[in-house]
Amino acid sequence: MRELNLDQLRTLVTVADLGTLSAASRALNLAQPTVSLHVSELEARLGVPLLLRGARRVQPTPAGDVLLVHARRLLAEADDAVQAVRRQQQGVTGRVRLGASTGMLVYLLGRVLQDMERAHPEVHVEVSIYGTNDGQAALQAGTLDVALIAPPQAAGDLVVTRWRRDPLMAFLPLGWKAPRRVTPQWLAAQHLIANDSTTRLYRQTTEWFATAGIVARPRIVLNYNEAMKSLVAAGYGAAILPMEGPMEAHTARGVRVVPLKPLLVRDTVIVHRALPLLSGATRSLLAVLKQYRQG
Template structure:
């Protein structure tokens, strides 16, 4: 037996609810001969009469009533399936895998996720704490959808990286130290220092800043977690170069000084993803929200 036709089942349900072929035809925007054809084909396919044509009303037979009951469930499931696909395609539901550093997670991502919840509550964002190199590798491997990464990045085939935000780098210094108004490479190089891990883009950015002034300092300790570095600075263990985080550094810790750098140093962040034509709707929606928090 051939598979049941959903349009024909919808016609049968409409006849059962409305009582006549003409009313069903009008409700379904079909010609009445088409409605009659749907029922006759169903009856032929199932080998049983499905409706009784009365003088004033068409009523389902016992077999027709059993089919109507199940047809309602099938049609509801089909409608829900179509709606689910449409919502996925339109970016209203889905799961997006996003990778970024601890600093971005603490300072910027909560605002992004709050806006996403307001506008696209059906999208779940799975956040992984990743360095920029690993984020780019996972994007290339297809195990990540979006990376918030340090710029510049070496070009990778089939990956797009665009500027998102810039963050001023500052010198975080223990409060008890006697410090200048602006921290220079010369002054900092003479202090005990806490650096990011040598594999990170932040480390390379910091060392290039020192090297441009003719210095190559060694760190007292290297870490890869901004909050831990800030805690060590507050404890007086050393000074660190880190991006200023508007949300967490605004109420300055009484045990730290935050000094501007001279010359100025800026960390640039980018959004990395696969080409737009290959993205699903949920990823597009997350990119749209991220763009609202970007900087020209």
Template sequence: MRSLNLDQLRTLVAIADLGNFSAAARALHLAQPTVSLHISELESRLGAQLVVRGSRQVAPTAAGAALIERARHLLRDADEAIDTVKRHAKGHAGRVRLGTSTGVIVHLLPQVLKALEQAHAGIDVEVSILGSNDTMARLAAGTLDIGLVALPQSPVRDLVVTHWRNDPMRAFVPPRWKAPKVATPKWLAAQPLIFNDATTRMYRLTMEWFAAAGQAPRARIELNYTEAMKSLVAAGYGAAILPLEDSSVPAGHDQLQVIPLRPALTRSLGVAHRALSSLDGATRIVLGALGQFRQH
């Protein structure tokens, strides 16, 4: 037996509610022969009489009343399913997968998520802690929707990367060290250092800064977690070169020395995603929220 037809069930419910075929046809904007056809096809498909046709009123049979009760639930579920899909399509609801580094998650992303929650509470942002290389790879593979990545990035087919913000780099120095007012490559190269992992863009940016001054320091330890690096600096283990982000010095480490670099160094971040025409509404809404915090 073929599956039940929701339009035919809707017609049956309308007849039960309004009492006759003519009223149901008007309410559903159907021709009366179409209403009659819906009921006859339902009865034929189910092998049971569903309504008793009177001169003025139509009443459901016992079988018809049982079907009408179930039909009301089915139609309500169908309407809710359609509404859910429409909300997703319009960006009023949905799940968006975003990848970025720990520093961005701790210091920059919360303000974006707060604004998004206030304006679009139905959108859930699933955040993954990833380096820029992994983020770009997952975007290309379709397992992420948006990435906040270090710039510059090599072009990747079907991905769009636009500038989001610049953050000045600073030397984070233990509180008890005797440090200069500005940190040069030569001075830092003579200190014990904590670097980002060698696979990261931050490591490359830092090493290029040293190399331009003829320095090639080695790190005491390499990490890929900004807050852990700051904790080691606070403990006196070494100095680190990190971006200065909002509320950059973690609680309990407010005595860290944060020193400008000479020459200056800047970390740039971009927003990466697939072409806008291929994105769902929720992803476009999240991109819009990120755009509100873009540095122009």
């Protein structure tokens, strides 16, 4: 036996509710012969009469009453399924997996997530800590939807959009005497706390020192910017780190932030898969992230 047809079930329910084929025809915007055909095909498929055709009204048979109970449930679930897909595609509901650095999470993403919550309260954003290389790999593996990372050297089929350009600054202990702008020569003479050699920030700072013909030798090497700031505040040394968010958020932690000379910046891009592959929830997050774009 062929499976039940939802359009035919909807016709049966409408006829039963309105009492006549003509009323159902008008409500469904179908020709009356089409309404009759839907009912007749259902009856032929099940092998039992479903409606008693009276002179003025039609009434369900006992078999029709049984089918109507299930038909209403099936139609409601079908309507719910359609609405769920539409809401997901429109970005009203869903889940987005976002990868970003610790600094981005601490100093910027709080505001982004608040705006996202206000605009799309039924979208759940899962945030994970990722560096550039790991974030790009997670996107290609399908375990991330969006990554906020440094510009990748080879993006492949990923979409890369410029998002932010934040200055890199010298983070110094409060008690240190320092020039108004820190040069490679001055900083190389201090105790240094540096990122490890696997990071993009390490390569940037190494090149910055190299412009002055200097090979810096750090006292401590870490791969966690917030821990580096804690060591700076404790007086262990100086570090070159990005100024993510307002300066007050960094200086409140007991460090002094001084510009570099020559200037050094860190670009952050938004990376994701091609737009046709993105959920509506992901597109909603991208729209909120664009509000925080700056150069």
